[in-house]
Amino acid sequence: MTVSIGHTAATAEQIKEAVASGARMSTHFGNGAHLMLPRHPNYLWEQLAQDELYSCLIADGFHLPDQVLKVVLKVKGEKAMLVSDAVYLSGMPPGEYTTHIGGRVVLTPQGRLHLAEQEKILAGSAQMLLWGIEQLAGRGIASLADAWDMASVRPAGFMRLPAAAGLSAGAPADIALFRRDGGKLRIERTCKAGEIVYRDDSGKGDR
Structure with missing residues (x-):
């Protein structure tokens, strides 16, 4: 705990x-x-x-x-x-939505999620961790x-x-393979315990 x-x-x-x-x-x-x-x-x-x-x-x-x-x-x-802080609207297109907690919310084209009637108040986030990594690296913060x-x-x-052992010998083979495309990161493969659990078959990651 x-x-x-x-x-x-x-x-x-x-x-x-x-x-x-x-x-x-x-x-x-x-x-x-x-x-x-x-x-x-x-x-x-x-x-x-x-x-x-x-x-x-x-x-x-x-x-x-x-x-x-x-x-x-x-x-x-x-x-x-x-x-x-991603809510269930992550991945949805921009627009207005009704949620079971915050009522009417707006997801902007820029990816910001806020209350429909109070633009200055956020309603959680509509972005996953990969977005946060991109933000920190792209803005030179880390x-x-x-x-x-x-x-x-x-x-x-x-x-x-x-x-926590990362890529050291004996660590679980939990690995993400990604490609950097300008400021964006594109996940190509993810492995859990050495087994591929996700593969990008869109063709965008082909070599």
Whole structure:
């Protein structure tokens, strides 16, 4: 069981107490926060200051500005991870949809998902982790290798899973083969325990 701090209004003292009691992560760091906060202390500074806390970041280009992503990566280093916050509308064409939680939402051609009646309020994300990797690498916030690790071996290590060993000898053969096409990443093959479970048969990945 993992205790994570997310969408919180906790005081700095409460966050310190939570970490001392075993909290290990910040979910959706920087999101679900008040529009106005005390300059300091506040719950964002305190979560960054707690060395024991990992930070999960939604790097879809809409939830957090580049400046925040850069600061968190500099402060947290290997303890920065990616999370998608993707809802079931991921992969759908742009348009207006009705959801069972947020009511009417709009998915823009740019890939941003927001409430229909309040454009400034996001309704989750419509992008998967690959998009977040592309954003971090494409904007120069992280190298492609680091961005990929943030979505793969780092979370696996946090959860103490064998996949944390990556490509080392004896590790599970959980592998993704992709091609870089400009700023986009195209998955060509994925393997689980050495067996191909996905293959791009569109012809776009043919050599």
